[in-house]
Amino acid sequence: MSDETLALPGDALREGVVDALRSALGADLLDSLIKPNDDVWVRVATSAWRTAGEVLRDTVGCDYFAFLSAIDWMPSPYGKSEDDPTEPAPEVDLTVRQGYCGGDTRLQVFARVTNTTKHFGVTIKADVPDDHPAVASWIPVYAGANWHEREAHEMFGIGFDGHPDLRNMYLPTDFEGHPLRKDFPLLARMVKPWPGIADVEPLPGGDDEEGGE
Protein backbone atom coordinates (compact mmCIF):
# COMPACT_ATOMS: atom_id res chain seq x y z
CA MET A 1 0.00 0.00 0.00
CA SER A 2 1.81 3.04 -1.16
CA ASP A 3 -0.91 5.53 -0.29
CA GLU A 4 -0.84 6.39 3.39
CA THR A 5 -4.38 7.72 3.43
CA LEU A 6 -5.59 4.15 3.05
CA ALA A 7 -4.61 3.48 6.64
CA LEU A 8 -6.50 6.43 8.11
CA PRO A 9 -9.36 5.59 10.46
CA GLY A 10 -12.73 6.09 8.83
CA ASP A 11 -11.16 5.84 5.43
CA ALA A 12 -10.86 9.45 4.22
CA LEU A 13 -9.94 8.21 0.75
CA ARG A 14 -13.23 6.48 0.08
CA GLU A 15 -15.24 9.16 1.84
CA GLY A 16 -13.59 11.57 -0.57
CA VAL A 17 -14.99 9.51 -3.46
CA VAL A 18 -18.53 9.79 -2.10
CA ASP A 19 -18.09 13.51 -1.37
CA ALA A 20 -16.86 14.19 -4.88
CA LEU A 21 -19.85 12.39 -6.36
CA ARG A 22 -22.25 14.16 -4.01
CA SER A 23 -20.97 17.63 -4.83
CA ALA A 24 -21.13 16.91 -8.56
CA LEU A 25 -24.42 15.03 -8.72
CA GLY A 26 -26.35 16.41 -5.74
CA ALA A 27 -29.59 14.49 -5.24
CA ASP A 28 -28.72 12.12 -8.07
CA LEU A 29 -26.36 10.30 -5.73
CA LEU A 30 -28.94 8.03 -4.15
CA ASP A 31 -26.99 5.90 -1.75
CA SER A 32 -23.48 4.92 -0.77
CA LEU A 33 -21.77 2.33 1.35
CA ILE A 34 -18.19 2.39 2.60
CA LYS A 35 -16.42 -0.56 4.14
CA PRO A 36 -13.43 1.20 5.70
CA ASN A 37 -10.09 0.31 4.12
CA ASP A 38 -11.81 -2.19 1.92
CA ASP A 39 -14.27 -1.01 -0.69
CA VAL A 40 -16.91 1.54 -1.62
CA TRP A 41 -20.27 1.19 -3.38
CA VAL A 42 -22.39 4.05 -4.75
CA ARG A 43 -25.79 4.11 -6.43
CA VAL A 44 -26.75 6.94 -8.75
CA ALA A 45 -29.97 7.87 -10.52
CA THR A 46 -30.51 6.28 -13.92
CA SER A 47 -30.40 9.67 -15.64
CA ALA A 48 -27.03 10.45 -14.04
CA TRP A 49 -25.31 7.22 -15.08
CA ARG A 50 -23.03 8.76 -17.68
CA THR A 51 -22.38 11.95 -15.72
CA ALA A 52 -21.38 9.83 -12.74
CA GLY A 53 -18.92 7.97 -14.94
CA GLU A 54 -17.41 11.26 -16.07
CA VAL A 55 -17.08 12.43 -12.46
CA LEU A 56 -15.39 9.17 -11.50
CA ARG A 57 -12.97 9.49 -14.39
CA ASP A 58 -12.15 13.19 -14.16
CA THR A 59 -12.63 14.17 -10.51
CA VAL A 60 -12.05 10.96 -8.59
CA GLY A 61 -9.26 9.90 -10.94
CA CYS A 62 -10.51 6.40 -11.72
CA ASP A 63 -8.64 6.06 -14.99
CA TYR A 64 -8.90 2.29 -15.29
CA PHE A 65 -12.07 0.57 -16.45
CA ALA A 66 -12.51 -2.91 -14.95
CA PHE A 67 -15.94 -4.06 -16.07
CA LEU A 68 -19.59 -3.16 -16.62
CA SER A 69 -22.43 -5.61 -16.18
CA ALA A 70 -25.90 -6.04 -14.75
CA ILE A 71 -27.73 -7.91 -12.00
CA ASP A 72 -31.23 -9.32 -12.07
CA TRP A 73 -32.36 -9.13 -8.44
CA MET A 74 -35.46 -11.26 -8.84
CA PRO A 75 -34.92 -14.70 -7.28
CA SER A 76 -35.08 -17.44 -9.89
CA PRO A 77 -38.56 -18.99 -10.14
CA TYR A 78 -36.78 -22.31 -10.76
CA GLY A 79 -34.84 -22.15 -7.50
CA LYS A 80 -31.44 -23.68 -8.00
CA SER A 81 -32.96 -26.25 -10.35
CA GLU A 82 -32.28 -29.02 -7.91
CA ASP A 83 -35.76 -30.48 -7.89
CA ASP A 84 -37.14 -33.27 -9.99
CA PRO A 85 -38.60 -31.56 -13.06
CA THR A 86 -41.39 -34.14 -13.32
CA GLU A 87 -42.80 -33.09 -9.91
CA PRO A 88 -44.81 -29.87 -9.50
CA ALA A 89 -42.47 -26.96 -8.87
CA PRO A 90 -42.15 -25.86 -5.22
CA GLU A 91 -43.32 -22.40 -4.18
CA VAL A 92 -40.57 -19.81 -4.59
CA ASP A 93 -40.61 -16.37 -2.97
CA LEU A 94 -40.17 -13.98 -5.88
CA THR A 95 -39.80 -10.81 -3.81
CA VAL A 96 -37.10 -8.62 -5.32
CA ARG A 97 -34.50 -7.64 -2.71
CA GLN A 98 -31.61 -5.49 -3.90
CA GLY A 99 -28.12 -5.73 -2.44
CA TYR A 100 -25.75 -3.04 -1.19
CA CYS A 101 -27.05 0.52 -1.70
CA GLY A 102 -30.62 -0.68 -2.27
CA GLY A 103 -32.62 0.09 -5.37
CA ASP A 104 -36.14 0.21 -6.77
CA THR A 105 -35.99 -1.94 -9.86
CA ARG A 106 -35.47 -5.58 -10.68
CA LEU A 107 -32.56 -4.93 -13.02
CA GLN A 108 -29.53 -2.85 -12.13
CA VAL A 109 -26.41 -2.02 -14.11
CA PHE A 110 -23.17 -1.87 -12.20
CA ALA A 111 -19.60 -1.13 -13.09
CA ARG A 112 -16.22 -1.10 -11.50
CA VAL A 113 -13.52 1.48 -12.10
CA THR A 114 -10.13 1.79 -10.46
CA ASN A 115 -7.72 4.54 -9.60
CA THR A 116 -4.35 3.12 -10.62
CA THR A 117 -2.24 5.72 -8.83
CA LYS A 118 -3.95 5.68 -5.42
CA HIS A 119 -4.93 2.02 -5.71
CA PHE A 120 -8.62 1.92 -4.90
CA GLY A 121 -11.71 0.90 -6.82
CA VAL A 122 -15.32 2.04 -6.87
CA THR A 123 -18.37 -0.07 -7.64
CA ILE A 124 -21.15 2.08 -9.08
CA LYS A 125 -24.72 0.97 -9.62
CA ALA A 126 -27.84 2.40 -11.22
CA ASP A 127 -31.43 1.23 -11.46
CA VAL A 128 -32.74 0.19 -14.86
CA PRO A 129 -36.45 1.03 -15.25
CA ASP A 130 -38.64 -2.01 -15.88
CA ASP A 131 -40.79 -0.34 -18.55
CA HIS A 132 -37.88 1.13 -20.54
CA PRO A 133 -34.76 -0.90 -19.70
CA ALA A 134 -32.06 1.42 -20.93
CA VAL A 135 -29.28 3.63 -19.60
CA ALA A 136 -26.82 5.93 -21.34
CA SER A 137 -23.82 4.26 -22.92
CA TRP A 138 -20.46 4.64 -21.20
CA ILE A 139 -18.43 4.49 -24.42
CA PRO A 140 -17.69 8.25 -24.42
CA VAL A 141 -16.41 7.90 -20.85
CA TYR A 142 -14.54 4.61 -21.01
CA ALA A 143 -14.03 3.25 -24.51
CA GLY A 144 -13.64 -0.26 -23.14
CA ALA A 145 -17.31 -0.29 -22.10
CA ASN A 146 -18.22 -1.15 -25.70
CA TRP A 147 -18.02 -4.94 -25.46
CA HIS A 148 -19.29 -5.03 -21.89
CA GLU A 149 -22.42 -3.19 -22.94
CA ARG A 150 -22.95 -5.52 -25.87
CA GLU A 151 -22.70 -8.45 -23.47
CA ALA A 152 -25.11 -6.88 -20.96
CA HIS A 153 -27.49 -6.10 -23.81
CA GLU A 154 -27.78 -9.65 -25.04
CA MET A 155 -27.65 -11.31 -21.63
CA PHE A 156 -30.03 -8.98 -19.77
CA GLY A 157 -31.90 -7.10 -22.50
CA ILE A 158 -30.71 -3.71 -21.33
CA GLY A 159 -30.37 -1.00 -23.92
CA PHE A 160 -27.46 1.44 -23.94
CA ASP A 161 -28.43 4.76 -25.49
CA GLY A 162 -25.70 6.04 -27.76
CA HIS A 163 -24.03 2.67 -28.31
CA PRO A 164 -23.22 2.42 -32.03
CA ASP A 165 -23.53 -1.31 -32.45
CA LEU A 166 -25.42 -3.50 -29.97
CA ARG A 167 -25.00 -6.73 -31.94
CA ASN A 168 -24.96 -10.03 -30.10
CA MET A 169 -21.51 -11.24 -29.13
CA TYR A 170 -22.25 -14.81 -28.18
CA LEU A 171 -25.79 -15.72 -29.17
CA PRO A 172 -27.24 -16.26 -32.64
CA THR A 173 -28.78 -13.11 -34.09
CA ASP A 174 -32.33 -14.46 -33.91
CA PHE A 175 -32.03 -15.82 -30.37
CA GLU A 176 -35.04 -15.02 -28.22
CA GLY A 177 -34.76 -14.21 -24.53
CA HIS A 178 -32.01 -12.96 -22.27
CA PRO A 179 -30.12 -15.88 -20.74
CA LEU A 180 -28.78 -14.23 -17.59
CA ARG A 181 -32.18 -12.99 -16.47
CA LYS A 182 -33.37 -15.13 -13.61
CA ASP A 183 -36.59 -16.13 -15.35
CA PHE A 184 -34.67 -17.67 -18.23
CA PRO A 185 -34.56 -21.39 -17.45
CA LEU A 186 -31.34 -23.37 -17.55
CA LEU A 187 -32.53 -25.97 -20.01
CA ALA A 188 -29.95 -28.61 -19.09
CA ARG A 189 -31.46 -28.70 -15.61
CA MET A 190 -34.99 -28.82 -16.98
CA VAL A 191 -34.15 -32.01 -18.85
CA LYS A 192 -32.28 -33.84 -16.10
CA PRO A 193 -32.13 -33.09 -12.36
CA TRP A 194 -28.75 -32.18 -10.93
CA PRO A 195 -27.02 -35.16 -9.31
CA GLY A 196 -24.46 -33.02 -7.49
CA ILE A 197 -26.78 -32.04 -4.68
CA ALA A 198 -25.53 -35.11 -2.74
CA ASP A 199 -22.20 -33.31 -2.31
CA VAL A 200 -23.53 -30.89 0.25
CA GLU A 201 -25.28 -33.40 2.48
CA PRO A 202 -23.58 -34.06 5.82
CA LEU A 203 -20.99 -36.78 5.67
CA PRO A 204 -21.92 -40.03 7.46
CA GLY A 205 -20.67 -40.01 11.02
CA GLY A 206 -19.64 -36.36 10.83
CA ASP A 207 -21.08 -33.62 12.98
CA ASP A 208 -23.27 -31.19 11.13
CA GLU A 209 -21.92 -27.74 11.80
CA GLU A 210 -18.32 -27.37 13.01
CA GLY A 211 -16.81 -30.27 11.12
CA GLY A 212 -13.78 -28.67 9.54
CA GLU A 213 -10.29 -29.56 10.54
Place this chain on the structure above:
Amino acid sequence: MTDLADRQKLSYIAAQAADARLNVELETEGMTLNIGPQHPATHGTLRIIVRLDGEQVVWAEPSAGYMHRGYEKLTEVRTFPQVTALINRIDWLGSFANEVPFILAAEKLMEIEAPPRAQYIRTILFELSRIANVSLFLGDLGVQLGAVTPVFFAFRDREYVLNLIEAATGGRFHPNFDRIGGLKDDLPAGWLAETKQVMKRLRGFCDEIEDLLFGNEIFQSRLRGIGVIPADVAKQYGLSGANLRASGVDWDLRRDQNLPMAWDKADWKVITHPDGDSFARCWVRLQEVRESTKIVDQLCDSLPSGPIMAKVPRIIKVPEGEAWVSTENPLGEMGYYVVSKGDLGPFRVKIRSASFNNISIVPWVLRGVYVPDVISILASLYFILGDIDR
Protein backbone atom coordinates in the same frame (compact mmCIF):
# COMPACT_ATOMS: atom_id res chain seq x y z
CA MET B 1 -9.99 11.24 -24.22
CA THR B 2 -13.13 12.34 -26.03
CA ASP B 3 -11.07 12.27 -29.18
CA LEU B 4 -10.63 8.56 -28.63
CA ALA B 5 -14.33 7.96 -28.13
CA ASP B 6 -15.12 9.82 -31.32
CA ARG B 7 -12.59 7.76 -33.19
CA GLN B 8 -14.21 4.61 -31.97
CA LYS B 9 -17.66 5.74 -33.06
CA LEU B 10 -16.22 6.64 -36.40
CA SER B 11 -14.71 3.21 -36.90
CA TYR B 12 -18.00 1.87 -38.12
CA ILE B 13 -18.44 4.74 -40.52
CA ALA B 14 -14.83 4.40 -41.60
CA ALA B 15 -15.45 0.96 -43.01
CA GLN B 16 -18.24 2.21 -45.22
CA ALA B 17 -16.27 5.27 -46.22
CA ALA B 18 -13.33 3.08 -47.18
CA ASP B 19 -15.63 0.98 -49.34
CA ALA B 20 -16.94 4.02 -51.14
CA ARG B 21 -13.48 5.47 -51.70
CA LEU B 22 -12.06 2.21 -52.94
CA ASN B 23 -14.83 1.79 -55.45
CA VAL B 24 -14.55 5.31 -56.80
CA GLU B 25 -10.80 5.71 -57.08
CA LEU B 26 -10.24 2.38 -58.80
CA GLU B 27 -6.74 2.23 -57.40
CA THR B 28 -6.99 -0.73 -55.10
CA GLU B 29 -9.76 -3.18 -54.56
CA GLY B 30 -11.08 -3.55 -51.05
CA MET B 31 -11.03 -7.02 -49.66
CA THR B 32 -12.57 -8.60 -46.61
CA LEU B 33 -10.35 -11.21 -45.06
CA ASN B 34 -11.48 -13.72 -42.48
CA ILE B 35 -8.82 -14.84 -40.05
CA GLY B 36 -10.22 -17.77 -38.14
CA PRO B 37 -12.16 -19.18 -36.43
CA GLN B 38 -10.07 -22.17 -37.48
CA HIS B 39 -6.66 -20.84 -38.32
CA PRO B 40 -3.28 -21.98 -37.03
CA ALA B 41 -2.30 -18.45 -36.10
CA THR B 42 -5.29 -17.64 -33.94
CA HIS B 43 -4.66 -20.27 -31.26
CA GLY B 44 -8.26 -20.86 -30.41
CA THR B 45 -11.50 -20.18 -32.13
CA LEU B 46 -11.31 -16.42 -32.38
CA ARG B 47 -12.42 -15.07 -35.72
CA ILE B 48 -11.16 -11.74 -36.89
CA ILE B 49 -12.74 -9.99 -39.80
CA VAL B 50 -10.42 -7.47 -41.40
CA ARG B 51 -11.20 -5.11 -44.22
CA LEU B 52 -8.12 -4.50 -46.32
CA ASP B 53 -7.05 -1.70 -48.60
CA GLY B 54 -4.15 -3.33 -50.37
CA GLU B 55 -1.95 -4.56 -47.56
CA GLN B 56 -3.37 -2.19 -44.98
CA VAL B 57 -6.15 -2.87 -42.51
CA VAL B 58 -8.85 -0.21 -42.62
CA TRP B 59 -11.21 -1.91 -40.23
CA ALA B 60 -11.00 -4.95 -37.99
CA GLU B 61 -13.52 -6.64 -35.80
CA PRO B 62 -12.95 -9.72 -33.66
CA SER B 63 -15.87 -12.08 -33.49
CA ALA B 64 -15.77 -13.98 -30.22
CA GLY B 65 -18.30 -16.41 -28.85
CA TYR B 66 -17.35 -19.69 -30.49
CA MET B 67 -16.52 -21.06 -27.07
CA HIS B 68 -19.05 -19.41 -24.80
CA ARG B 69 -19.95 -21.84 -22.06
CA GLY B 70 -22.19 -19.66 -19.92
CA TYR B 71 -20.29 -19.93 -16.65
CA GLU B 72 -22.04 -16.93 -15.12
CA LYS B 73 -25.37 -18.70 -15.49
CA LEU B 74 -24.00 -22.05 -14.32
CA THR B 75 -22.55 -20.61 -11.11
CA GLU B 76 -26.09 -19.68 -10.08
CA VAL B 77 -27.04 -23.36 -9.86
CA ARG B 78 -23.89 -24.54 -8.06
CA THR B 79 -22.81 -24.41 -4.44
CA PHE B 80 -19.79 -22.30 -3.54
CA PRO B 81 -17.32 -25.23 -3.35
CA GLN B 82 -18.58 -26.57 -6.68
CA VAL B 83 -17.94 -23.32 -8.54
CA THR B 84 -14.14 -23.80 -8.56
CA ALA B 85 -14.50 -26.80 -10.86
CA LEU B 86 -16.13 -24.51 -13.44
CA ILE B 87 -13.90 -21.50 -13.19
CA ASN B 88 -10.82 -23.69 -13.55
CA ARG B 89 -11.68 -23.83 -17.21
CA ILE B 90 -11.72 -20.11 -17.93
CA ASP B 91 -8.00 -19.64 -18.51
CA TRP B 92 -7.02 -23.25 -18.98
CA LEU B 93 -3.29 -22.66 -19.07
CA GLY B 94 -3.20 -21.10 -15.62
CA SER B 95 -6.09 -22.86 -13.95
CA PHE B 96 -5.10 -22.57 -10.32
CA ALA B 97 -4.85 -18.81 -10.62
CA ASN B 98 -8.53 -18.71 -11.67
CA GLU B 99 -9.65 -20.33 -8.44
CA VAL B 100 -7.88 -17.97 -6.10
CA PRO B 101 -9.87 -14.72 -6.51
CA PHE B 102 -13.19 -16.54 -6.25
CA ILE B 103 -12.15 -18.35 -3.09
CA LEU B 104 -10.80 -15.09 -1.66
CA ALA B 105 -14.13 -13.38 -2.41
CA ALA B 106 -16.06 -16.14 -0.66
CA GLU B 107 -13.67 -15.98 2.30
CA LYS B 108 -14.09 -12.22 2.43
CA LEU B 109 -17.86 -12.58 2.70
CA MET B 110 -17.50 -15.28 5.36
CA GLU B 111 -14.90 -13.16 7.17
CA ILE B 112 -12.41 -15.99 7.44
CA GLU B 113 -8.82 -16.14 6.31
CA ALA B 114 -6.69 -19.08 5.30
CA PRO B 115 -3.83 -19.97 7.68
CA PRO B 116 -0.37 -18.63 6.73
CA ARG B 117 0.91 -21.93 5.35
CA ALA B 118 -2.09 -22.15 3.02
CA GLN B 119 -1.52 -18.56 1.91
CA TYR B 120 2.08 -19.36 1.02
CA ILE B 121 1.22 -22.53 -0.87
CA ARG B 122 -1.54 -20.69 -2.71
CA THR B 123 0.91 -18.04 -3.77
CA ILE B 124 3.47 -20.63 -4.88
CA LEU B 125 0.92 -22.53 -6.96
CA PHE B 126 -0.40 -19.23 -8.33
CA GLU B 127 3.05 -18.28 -9.56
CA LEU B 128 3.64 -21.78 -10.96
CA SER B 129 0.44 -21.31 -12.98
CA ARG B 130 1.84 -18.07 -14.31
CA ILE B 131 5.12 -19.70 -15.25
CA ALA B 132 3.38 -22.60 -17.01
CA ASN B 133 1.06 -20.20 -18.83
CA VAL B 134 3.57 -17.57 -19.90
CA SER B 135 6.32 -20.04 -20.85
CA LEU B 136 3.94 -21.49 -23.39
CA PHE B 137 3.25 -17.96 -24.64
CA LEU B 138 6.96 -17.40 -25.15
CA GLY B 139 7.26 -20.55 -27.21
CA ASP B 140 4.09 -19.92 -29.16
CA LEU B 141 5.22 -16.40 -29.94
CA GLY B 142 8.04 -17.81 -32.03
CA VAL B 143 5.69 -20.06 -34.00
CA GLN B 144 3.44 -17.16 -34.87
CA LEU B 145 6.39 -15.26 -36.27
CA GLY B 146 7.78 -18.25 -38.15
CA ALA B 147 10.36 -19.54 -35.67
CA VAL B 148 9.58 -23.15 -34.85
CA THR B 149 12.33 -24.04 -32.38
CA PRO B 150 11.30 -22.10 -29.25
CA VAL B 151 7.98 -23.88 -28.92
CA PHE B 152 9.76 -27.19 -28.34
CA PHE B 153 11.83 -25.64 -25.57
CA ALA B 154 8.66 -24.19 -24.09
CA PHE B 155 6.76 -27.46 -24.11
CA ARG B 156 9.77 -29.29 -22.70
CA ASP B 157 10.27 -26.95 -19.76
CA ARG B 158 6.60 -26.30 -19.08
CA GLU B 159 6.26 -30.04 -18.55
CA TYR B 160 8.44 -29.78 -15.42
CA VAL B 161 6.14 -27.12 -14.00
CA LEU B 162 3.03 -29.13 -14.83
CA ASN B 163 4.59 -32.14 -13.12
CA LEU B 164 5.04 -30.04 -9.99
CA ILE B 165 1.43 -28.89 -10.11
CA GLU B 166 0.32 -32.47 -10.66
CA ALA B 167 2.43 -33.76 -7.77
CA ALA B 168 0.92 -31.21 -5.41
CA THR B 169 -2.68 -31.17 -6.59
CA GLY B 170 -3.31 -34.30 -8.63
CA GLY B 171 -4.31 -32.37 -11.73
CA ARG B 172 -2.06 -31.14 -14.49
CA PHE B 173 -4.45 -28.66 -16.01
CA HIS B 174 -7.42 -28.36 -13.71
CA PRO B 175 -6.20 -28.69 -10.12
CA ASN B 176 -9.47 -27.73 -8.37
CA PHE B 177 -7.29 -27.60 -5.28
CA ASP B 178 -8.27 -24.38 -3.56
CA ARG B 179 -10.85 -24.60 -0.82
CA ILE B 180 -12.76 -21.98 1.12
CA GLY B 181 -10.62 -21.63 4.24
CA GLY B 182 -7.44 -23.17 2.86
CA LEU B 183 -6.31 -25.97 0.58
CA LYS B 184 -7.32 -29.55 -0.06
CA ASP B 185 -4.00 -31.09 0.92
CA ASP B 186 -0.54 -30.25 2.12
CA LEU B 187 2.45 -30.51 -0.19
CA PRO B 188 4.00 -33.94 -0.80
CA ALA B 189 7.41 -34.77 0.68
CA GLY B 190 10.38 -33.57 -1.31
CA TRP B 191 8.27 -31.16 -3.34
CA LEU B 192 10.02 -27.99 -2.22
CA ALA B 193 13.49 -29.22 -3.18
CA GLU B 194 12.18 -30.39 -6.55
CA THR B 195 10.48 -27.03 -7.11
CA LYS B 196 13.69 -25.12 -6.53
CA GLN B 197 15.44 -27.33 -9.08
CA VAL B 198 12.73 -26.66 -11.63
CA MET B 199 12.86 -22.92 -10.98
CA LYS B 200 16.56 -22.97 -11.76
CA ARG B 201 15.79 -24.79 -14.99
CA LEU B 202 13.10 -22.25 -15.88
CA ARG B 203 15.54 -19.39 -15.44
CA GLY B 204 17.75 -21.20 -17.92
CA PHE B 205 14.76 -21.44 -20.25
CA CYS B 206 14.25 -17.68 -19.98
CA ASP B 207 17.88 -17.10 -20.92
CA GLU B 208 17.53 -19.42 -23.90
CA ILE B 209 14.40 -17.69 -25.13
CA GLU B 210 15.96 -14.30 -24.63
CA ASP B 211 18.96 -15.34 -26.70
CA LEU B 212 17.00 -17.12 -29.38
CA LEU B 213 14.12 -14.73 -29.84
CA PHE B 214 14.52 -11.38 -28.20
CA GLY B 215 18.05 -10.81 -29.46
CA ASN B 216 17.08 -11.86 -32.97
CA GLU B 217 17.07 -9.07 -35.51
CA ILE B 218 14.08 -10.40 -37.48
CA PHE B 219 12.10 -10.85 -34.28
CA GLN B 220 12.81 -7.28 -33.25
CA SER B 221 11.95 -5.80 -36.60
CA ARG B 222 8.65 -7.68 -36.60
CA LEU B 223 7.67 -6.36 -33.18
CA ARG B 224 9.40 -3.07 -32.40
CA GLY B 225 7.19 -0.04 -32.97
CA ILE B 226 4.29 -2.23 -34.06
CA GLY B 227 0.90 -2.03 -32.37
CA VAL B 228 1.69 0.84 -30.03
CA ILE B 229 -0.91 1.37 -27.30
CA PRO B 230 -0.52 4.57 -25.25
CA ALA B 231 -1.07 4.33 -21.50
CA ASP B 232 -4.31 6.34 -21.36
CA VAL B 233 -5.91 4.29 -24.13
CA ALA B 234 -4.83 1.06 -22.44
CA LYS B 235 -6.41 2.11 -19.15
CA GLN B 236 -9.64 3.23 -20.80
CA TYR B 237 -10.04 -0.13 -22.45
CA GLY B 238 -9.21 -1.89 -19.21
CA LEU B 239 -6.11 -3.60 -20.51
CA SER B 240 -4.36 -5.34 -17.69
CA GLY B 241 -1.39 -7.45 -16.80
CA ALA B 242 1.69 -7.28 -18.99
CA ASN B 243 -0.25 -5.42 -21.71
CA LEU B 244 -0.80 -2.51 -19.35
CA ARG B 245 2.65 -2.57 -17.80
CA ALA B 246 4.21 -2.61 -21.27
CA SER B 247 2.53 0.78 -21.82
CA GLY B 248 4.42 2.14 -18.85
CA VAL B 249 1.69 1.91 -16.23
CA ASP B 250 3.26 0.78 -12.98
CA TRP B 251 0.34 -1.18 -11.64
CA ASP B 252 0.38 -4.74 -10.35
CA LEU B 253 -2.43 -6.14 -8.23
CA ARG B 254 -0.02 -8.46 -6.47
CA ARG B 255 1.70 -5.43 -4.97
CA ASP B 256 -0.99 -2.76 -5.01
CA GLN B 257 -3.74 -4.30 -2.94
CA ASN B 258 -4.06 -5.92 0.41
CA LEU B 259 -4.88 -9.58 -0.12
CA PRO B 260 -4.33 -12.47 2.27
CA MET B 261 -1.63 -13.89 0.03
CA ALA B 262 2.14 -14.10 0.43
CA TRP B 263 3.42 -11.85 -2.36
CA ASP B 264 4.47 -9.19 0.12
CA LYS B 265 6.66 -11.78 1.88
CA ALA B 266 8.96 -12.07 -1.13
CA ASP B 267 11.32 -9.58 -2.70
CA TRP B 268 10.48 -9.02 -6.36
CA LYS B 269 10.06 -6.27 -8.89
CA VAL B 270 7.13 -5.06 -10.96
CA ILE B 271 8.37 -4.97 -14.56
CA THR B 272 7.29 -2.10 -16.79
CA HIS B 273 8.34 -0.92 -20.22
CA PRO B 274 7.77 2.58 -21.62
CA ASP B 275 7.28 1.69 -25.30
CA GLY B 276 3.82 0.12 -25.41
CA ASP B 277 4.57 -1.80 -28.60
CA SER B 278 4.38 -5.52 -29.30
CA PHE B 279 7.99 -6.05 -28.35
CA ALA B 280 7.45 -4.41 -24.95
CA ARG B 281 4.50 -6.67 -24.19
CA CYS B 282 6.50 -9.79 -24.95
CA TRP B 283 9.56 -8.55 -23.11
CA VAL B 284 7.57 -7.71 -19.97
CA ARG B 285 6.13 -11.23 -19.93
CA LEU B 286 9.55 -12.81 -20.24
CA GLN B 287 10.87 -10.76 -17.33
CA GLU B 288 7.79 -11.61 -15.28
CA VAL B 289 8.52 -15.32 -15.59
CA ARG B 290 11.96 -14.58 -14.12
CA GLU B 291 10.41 -12.62 -11.26
CA SER B 292 7.90 -15.41 -10.64
CA THR B 293 10.66 -17.99 -10.29
CA LYS B 294 12.25 -15.70 -7.70
CA ILE B 295 8.98 -15.43 -5.78
CA VAL B 296 8.56 -19.22 -5.77
CA ASP B 297 12.15 -19.75 -4.62
CA GLN B 298 11.82 -17.32 -1.72
CA LEU B 299 8.45 -18.61 -0.59
CA CYS B 300 9.69 -22.21 -0.67
CA ASP B 301 12.52 -21.16 1.64
CA SER B 302 10.33 -19.30 4.09
CA LEU B 303 7.26 -21.58 4.01
CA PRO B 304 5.82 -21.59 7.55
CA SER B 305 4.55 -24.74 9.21
CA GLY B 306 1.05 -25.09 10.56
CA PRO B 307 -2.40 -26.11 9.42
CA ILE B 308 -3.56 -25.68 5.83
CA MET B 309 -7.26 -25.30 6.61
CA ALA B 310 -9.03 -22.73 8.74
CA LYS B 311 -12.01 -23.83 10.76
CA VAL B 312 -14.96 -23.83 8.38
CA PRO B 313 -18.32 -25.54 8.72
CA ARG B 314 -18.75 -28.68 6.69
CA ILE B 315 -21.74 -27.17 4.93
CA ILE B 316 -20.62 -23.80 3.66
CA LYS B 317 -23.21 -21.05 3.69
CA VAL B 318 -21.88 -17.68 2.67
CA PRO B 319 -23.49 -14.72 4.49
CA GLU B 320 -25.47 -12.18 2.53
CA GLY B 321 -23.34 -9.52 0.88
CA GLU B 322 -21.33 -8.49 -2.12
CA ALA B 323 -17.60 -8.72 -2.66
CA TRP B 324 -15.20 -7.95 -5.46
CA VAL B 325 -11.80 -9.58 -5.46
CA SER B 326 -9.38 -9.51 -8.37
CA THR B 327 -5.85 -10.79 -8.70
CA GLU B 328 -3.01 -10.38 -11.13
CA ASN B 329 -3.44 -13.53 -13.17
CA PRO B 330 -1.11 -14.66 -15.96
CA LEU B 331 -3.27 -12.86 -18.53
CA GLY B 332 -4.08 -9.80 -16.44
CA GLU B 333 -6.70 -8.70 -13.95
CA MET B 334 -9.05 -11.56 -13.21
CA GLY B 335 -11.84 -10.76 -10.80
CA TYR B 336 -15.12 -12.04 -9.47
CA TYR B 337 -17.99 -9.90 -8.28
CA VAL B 338 -19.78 -12.33 -5.99
CA VAL B 339 -23.30 -11.63 -4.73
CA SER B 340 -24.54 -13.95 -2.00
CA LYS B 341 -28.00 -14.11 -0.50
CA GLY B 342 -26.94 -16.33 2.39
CA ASP B 343 -27.52 -19.57 0.48
CA LEU B 344 -25.33 -22.53 -0.32
CA GLY B 345 -24.57 -21.08 -3.71
CA PRO B 346 -23.92 -17.63 -5.13
CA PHE B 347 -26.83 -15.47 -6.30
CA ARG B 348 -24.81 -13.89 -9.09
CA VAL B 349 -21.17 -14.06 -10.10
CA LYS B 350 -19.81 -11.55 -12.56
CA ILE B 351 -16.62 -12.95 -14.02
CA ARG B 352 -14.24 -10.25 -15.16
CA SER B 353 -11.66 -12.01 -17.26
CA ALA B 354 -8.56 -10.33 -18.55
CA SER B 355 -8.64 -11.42 -22.19
CA PHE B 356 -12.12 -10.00 -22.77
CA ASN B 357 -10.85 -6.48 -22.16
CA ASN B 358 -7.47 -7.15 -23.74
CA ILE B 359 -9.07 -8.20 -27.01
CA SER B 360 -11.69 -5.44 -27.02
CA ILE B 361 -8.93 -3.03 -28.02
CA VAL B 362 -8.26 -4.97 -31.25
CA PRO B 363 -10.51 -2.79 -33.50
CA TRP B 364 -8.61 0.24 -32.25
CA VAL B 365 -5.09 -1.12 -32.44
CA LEU B 366 -5.36 -2.93 -35.77
CA ARG B 367 -6.54 0.07 -37.76
CA GLY B 368 -3.90 1.03 -40.31
CA VAL B 369 -1.48 -1.83 -39.68
CA TYR B 370 -0.25 -4.23 -42.36
CA VAL B 371 -1.51 -7.79 -42.67
CA PRO B 372 1.55 -9.62 -41.26
CA ASP B 373 1.45 -7.33 -38.22
CA VAL B 374 -2.11 -8.41 -37.46
CA ILE B 375 -0.81 -11.79 -36.37
CA SER B 376 2.13 -10.46 -34.39
CA ILE B 377 -0.02 -7.87 -32.59
CA LEU B 378 -2.60 -10.49 -31.67
CA ALA B 379 0.17 -12.78 -30.47
CA SER B 380 1.66 -10.04 -28.32
CA LEU B 381 -1.70 -9.11 -26.77
CA TYR B 382 -1.92 -12.78 -25.71
CA PHE B 383 -5.35 -14.15 -25.09
CA ILE B 384 -6.84 -17.50 -24.16
CA LEU B 385 -10.18 -18.15 -25.84
CA GLY B 386 -11.77 -19.53 -22.71
CA ASP B 387 -10.80 -16.32 -21.00
CA ILE B 388 -12.60 -14.20 -23.61
CA ASP B 389 -15.80 -16.18 -23.88
CA ARG B 390 -16.11 -17.63 -20.38
